[in-house]
Amino acid sequence: MERNAVFLVYTLIEQSECVSDCHALYATLEGAKAAMDREIEGARENFNKGEVLHDLERLYEFRTEDGYGFTVGIDEMRPL
Secondary structure, eight states, rough: OOOOOOOEEEEEETTTTTEEEEEEEEHHHHHHHHHHHHHHHHHTOOOOOOEEEEEEEEEEEEEESSOOEEEEEEEEEEOO
């Protein structure tokens, strides 16, 4: 019996003295990619200037000069 994959979208935001994270599961990669795009757009609103360190299909990382920023990614998971 083949087991279907699920896709975990994770977001980590590091700002001043705060660290925040969230996770959500999606049944399809397309749904996860759309959620990733929404998370990136929302997180960018918290930061003015900075640099994109990674912009890959399943990983996006942005940092300011202070080292604050956010990471959004997708992990594929298969039940055991």
